[in-house]
Amino acid sequence: MEGREEANREATGQEVAKTEGNVDDEEDLTSGLSRVSLAESPTIMTWDTADLGILRGIFADADLIALDLEGVDLGRFGRTSIVQIATVKKCVLLDVLGADKGSPLVAWLREILEDSRVTKIIHDCRMDADALLHEFDIRLTGVHDTSCFHNAITGRVDVNLNDTLTHYRLDKNTNRDGSVYRTNHAFWATRPMTSKMKAWASDDVNSMFQLHAAQRQRAGTGKSAAEARGAEYLEWADAQATTLTVRSPGSFIGRGGSNLRALQNSTRTIIYGRGPRDKCEFAVYYRDEEGLDRVRRAARR
Incomplete structure (x- = not known):
């Protein structure tokens, strides 16, 4: 999310939506699910040294993945820095700062992110999809947008990821710190990546599988509306x-x-x-x- 939630809130003064309602049902739904079991340090690959054999091995049989992007002004007017992509067992941080459309790593990303048979769990895909299309010529497909499902379930719009997780009593990302943008707008362009950056980026996908399961079970008749809204979010990549x-x-x-x-x-x-x-x-x-x-x-x- 490149910190767009925090950065834009800093810019707009937008209030964080309050969490309301009975969450006992959501707690029951997720109690049997484990969080992504991440190593102390997630696997990190750069665009010019990535081992595609390892990547293919990790994601070979995955039909459900968690996805997020970090960057500076994420979207067509900015730069993508990190792509977080995870299975239920493994999180990989792909350092794509400086990568071009023709790099082998981007080609592999294109292969998996354009595969409609693979569901990508992502929170508010609009700028992620925009960045992928305009920077790397990757057209994101097959999303479960957790912000859209939260809207269908609760009627709330533009609720950030941490508040969405809190609604379902899931662990939020305590490594987020929107205050960094006040002094370092290009925080995600810092190299080498700091331990704070790695923890923040990996934790953004850490509870996504639990969130996906809870929302799919809770959505009921709102499932079609959530999926339609997610498809509309993807279409913003084609907007002017x-x-x-x-x-x-x-x-x-x-x-x-x-x-x-x-x-x-x-x-x-x-x-x-x-x-x-x-x-x-x-x-x-x-x-x-x-x-x-x-x-x-x-x-x-």
């Missing part, structure tokens, strides 16, 4: 996009992000803060010029 500078970020965003959310809903756009906070820059993904024009007018106020 641009960047703009906002004159008055405070009024553009509104208290708790209220103005920004209302603007997105009324214009059928998605808007993310990008770059250092003092630059007041945002990325806008849009479906039509009318929607973009309305966002531009709001940015000039």
Whole structure:
């Protein structure tokens, strides 16, 4: 997620959604499932030294994987740094900073991520799919988007991963620290990777299989709606996009992000803060010029 949840919340002042409701059922559903059993240090491979034989061995029979991306301004306007990909037994961190579309590692990623027979558990796939398509020519398919399933189950939208996990009484990622972006916007471009980066990245996929199981059992008649919303999220990779500078970020965003959310809903756009906070820059993904024009007018106020 490249910290987009934390970074965008820092930029927008967006409130964290509160967790409500009875979670006893979810606890029962997940009590028999174990978390991913990760080594103290996950397997790390770089784009120019990756052993594809090892990768193929780990994922040979996998029809369900957990997936996440980290980067700097993740999406077509930024850089992908790490791809986290896991089975129920093993997590691999792929260092793709500097990789190109033709590298063997990217070719292997393309093979597995474009395979619709393999379900990818991911939380809010929009910018991940956008980055994969525009940076590596990989079209992500076959997702179980945990944010979309959470919406179908609870009616809540844009709930971050940790709050989603908490709703089902699953272990959240305690290694997340959104405050790093205040002083180091390019945190995920740091090399060599620090122990904090490795722990943060690997823990983002650590409870995803439990979450997937709980949501599939709880979704009921909402399953089709969740899957349809996930498919719509993937389509944002084909949308038009641009960047703009906002004159008055405070009024553009509104208290708790209220103005920004209302603007997105009324214009059928998605808007993310990008770059250092003092630059007041945002990325806008849009479906039509009318929607973009309305966002531009709001940015000039």
